[in-house]
Amino acid sequence: MTLPDLDDLIAEVDRRCDTAHRPGGQEQPDWLALLTVAAQLAGQLQALADDLVEDYVEHCRMHGNSWTDIGTSLGVTRQAVQQRFHAPHKRYSPETMTDDLRQAMVHVKQTAVHHRNNYIGTEHLLWGLTAQDNSATRLLQTAGVSPETVHQSVGTRLSMGASQAAERIAWTPYSRKAIDIAEARSKQHGSDRIDCEDLLIGLAQVGRGVAADVLTEAGLDPAALDTMPAGA
Numbered sequence: 090m091t092l093p094d095l096d097d098l099i100a101e102v103d104r105r106c107d108t109a110h111r112p113g114g115q116e117q118p119d120w121l122a123l124l125t126v127a128a129q130l131a132g133q134l135q136a137l138a139d140d141l142v143e144d145y146v147e148h149c150r151m152h153g154n155s156w157t158d159i160g161t162s163l164g165v166t167r168q169a170v171q172q173r174f175h176a177p178h179k180r181y182s183p184e185t186m187t188d189d190l191r192q193a194m195v196h197v198k199q200t201a202v203h204h205r206n207n208y209i210g211t212e213h214l215l216w217g218l219t220a221q222d223n224s225a226t227r228l229l230q231t232a233g234v235s236p237e238t239v240h241q242s243v244g245t246r247l248s249m250g251a252s253q254a255a256e257r258i259a260w261t262p263y264s265r266k267a268i269d270i271a272e273a274r275s276k277q278h279g280s281d282r283i284d285c286e287d288l289l290i291g292l293a294q295v296g297r298g299v300a301a302d303v304l305t306e307a308g309l310d311p312a313a314l315d316t317m318p319a320g321a
Contacts, residue, residue: 140261140262140263144208147260185283189224190223193218193223193288194217196216200213208258211263215289219239225285225286
């Protein structure tokens with residue numbers, strides 16, 4: 090993987106800014122408009138970097154590292170790292186899920202272990218949701234998207250890792266965001282349990298991650314998906 094250099098980022102800002110070059114042949118570009126786009130791009134990159142660090146902090150905590158050790162690795166004090174990362178992530182037990190979603194989660198865990206991944210990413214969640222018939226696959230069909238095609242596509246994105254211990258697997262930040270969206274949707278529809286279609290919509294609405302990419306490539310519109318009736 091090659092990280093973008095400054096020239097790449099400047100070129101991306103220029104590409105994104107519709108008013109970078111003022112009409113009428115003026116020599117000077119619209120520097121304020123370019124600055125706005127540059128700040129937006131920098132914010133997106135910072136959010137991505139924060140998610141990356143948060144993911145590994147989660148793993149360190151799960152495997153017994155102290156806040157002092159984590160702070161030392163990050164070059165900050167224990168107090169600083171606790172303030173930034175200490176908010177506990179909600180744990181979702183099987184009792185908060187429908188029977189179909191619990192069965193999908195079996196496939197999720199199995200594929201993570203099979204690929205020796207020490208994390209649950211959005212790709213694992215989408216793989217599990219499309220492994221067999223449930224409300225998520227039916228919702229995809231209603232939206233005109235083939236669940237089998239999605240399943241095969243996400244399967245090509247699964248990569249082998251080197252984890253030797255898969256008993257304790259942390260969810261990535263995007264996966265946690267997806268299930269948070271799913272829980273909010275299920276409550277909005279008057280249910281106290283999260284279903285497969287709720288998590289599918291959560292994966293789509295996160296907007297980032299492997300699952301969102303696969304669903305977008307399949308032609309799925311997240312906004313239209315959420316307007317479809319529950320239990321489609």
